[in-house]
Amino acid sequence: MRGFIYFLIIVFFNCTNADDQLSDDFDLIIIGGGASGISAGLHASRNGVRTLILEETEWLGGMLTAAGVSAIDGNHNLPSGIWGEFRDSLIARYGSQSALSTGWVSHTLFEPSIAQEIFSNMVSKSTDLEVNRNTAVQSVKFENGRWHIKTADRAFSSRILIDATELGDIAAMVGIPYDIGMTDGSDEPQGPSESNDIIQDLTWVATLEDYGPDADMTIEKPANYSAEEFACACNTGNLEIEAVDCEKMLEYGKLPNGKYMINWPNCGNDTYLNVIEMTAQERVAQLEEAKAMTRRFVYYIQNELGFRHLGLSKEEYPTEDNLAIIPYHRESRRIRGEVRLLSTHLANPYHYKLYRTGVAVGDYPIDHHHDKNEAAPEIDFIGIKIPAYSVPMGVLIPDEVDNFIVAEKSISVSNIVNGATRLQPVVLGIGQAAGAIATIAVQQDKSTKEVAIRDVQQSLLDARAYLMPFMDVDRNDEDFEVLQKAGATGLLQGTGKPYKWANQMWIYPDSLMKSSDLQKVGEDFDLQIGNAEKEYVTVPYLLTFISGFNKSSTGLQEIRSEINNLTSEEGYISRRNVAKTVIEHTDLFNQPVNYNGEFVKK
Secondary structure, three states: OHHHHHHHHHHHHHHHHHHHHHHEEEEEEEEEOOOOHHHHHHHHHOOOOOOEEEOOOOOOOOHHOOOOOOOOOOOOOOOOHHHHHHHHHHHHHOOHHHHHHOOOOOOOOOOHHHHHHHHHHHOOOOOEEEEEEEOOEEEEEEEEOOOEEEEEEEEEEEEEEEOOOOOHHHHHHOOEEEOOOOOOOOOOOOOOOOOOOOOOOOEOOEEEEEEOOOOOOOOOOOOOEEEEEEEOOOOOOOOOOHHHHHHHHHHHHOOOEEEEEEEEHOOEEEEOOOOOOOOOHOOHHHHOOHHHHHHHHHHHHHHHHHOEEEEEOOOOOOOOOOOOOOOOOOOOOOEEOOOOOHHHHHHHHOOOOOOHHHEEEEOOOOOOOOOOOOOOOOOOOOHHHHOOOEEHHHOOOEEOOOOEEOOOOOEEEEEEHHHHHHHHHHHHHHHHHHHHHHHHHHHHHHOOOOOHHHHHHHHHHHHOOOOOOOOOOOOOOHHHHHHHHHHHHHHOOOOOEEEOOEEEEEEOOOEEHHHHHHHHHHOOOOOOOOOOOOOEEHHHHHHHHHHHHHHOOOOOOOHHHHHOOOEEEEEEEEEEHHHHHHHHHOOOOOOOOOOOOOOOOO
């Protein structure tokens, strides 16, 4: 009898501690297996951080795969980190870079299912990374120094949590302050006179496939169909407006193997729906209109424009309706972070200092979709000219919550800047940066707010990721890391140029270094190096700069001998060689900086 009572006590104890029994402990949990979530998970796990990704769908890759946006926007000349690795995998799969240049909207187009295979393969090779698909999070709370996450049938915990969801749902769940929609012109000169909750249009993408000239793949006529809804999608011969040819419209998103991405903004399948604050069930109901819009547009392409041989690809997505798995959300909640990135920061990077904290890069212009919402104020987004830019680390860190990192499109930026940071390669870079922050926090047993920016940047450089968007220094350049560090300190400043759909930032590493530029860097550290005798940096002037950091003449003779061999015939030194010498022989890069990019004097 006594043994039976003891047995009942044990059973009761186990039942009341079921959560503890089911709980799995990780260093890092990432909620969302989209573009940023996968990138964060790969970086962290490759650095020995035990990582879990919880993804609601059965696919990894988010907007690149499940949302069907399989035409890369921007960063063609900036193949940073995991974005570059992903593109290399696409090239290997399709045979060449030219095989990916099938549509005119992008240099890199691919089938979503192939991208999903690539991401799955990358994940399978990471031994410290576990992925749970088809898993929705029910609750999140912070207790006893750890995050506790519950799903329908399991419980997990971790020291650090990353919100990589499409709409910033986890940040909202834990009470992090955020903004939705446009803020007034008090911080963005181009902003509307009054704030509003208007976000960008979303799109439910379809992938069409060429079934041969004799095939008729026309879908059933959708409810509420009207050809007039799409009359200005392309030039059908009876329009009085200038528009693209209908063949060219389709070739916009032409994919390899005779497929087409239907993600067309002009009188196409963009839809205005703001579902951010809705419940999951409410979103499903509302988003049916986005699907309906796409079906109507597909029918228009087939029936009105005569492309009956193009039908919904039946094997591209694991969905009953053959549409993408999730919608393409261009905008989400935007958390209030340690810093807030504005268009003025992007337009004048060296007037501000945020570039010194760069952890991801982008070159796409500020591009907004508001065609389907007549209430949206008129703003010339394309007219806001910016060069290629860096994303500062502080936008990933909420100002009120520790050991929590935000990725995807929910970072701390203005509504206007979101139009540039929302693109696929930038989001991959943001995710990798989030993974790097978590990595350093775990490795050094620090909170995310205690992590040094320079340590995060070094972790990213070790993975061949860009901190600075220098398009004339390739990731395979032997001095890539040195020149990136020189850029992140301000030792070498780039020359920015807004350029169509691929903005630029040039560093001209093999041109001569101006003495005045070196003097300005010295002034940031109160170094009294004096005015140079020559316009360009000479060996004596460079040694004066270096001695200001080293506070000693020890080793200067050896440095002199080293750089004497690097000078031009006139005795001047190139920007590349100045960078190599300073980064190697001083601790300039290791000078700590705060979230605003200001040097923190030791």
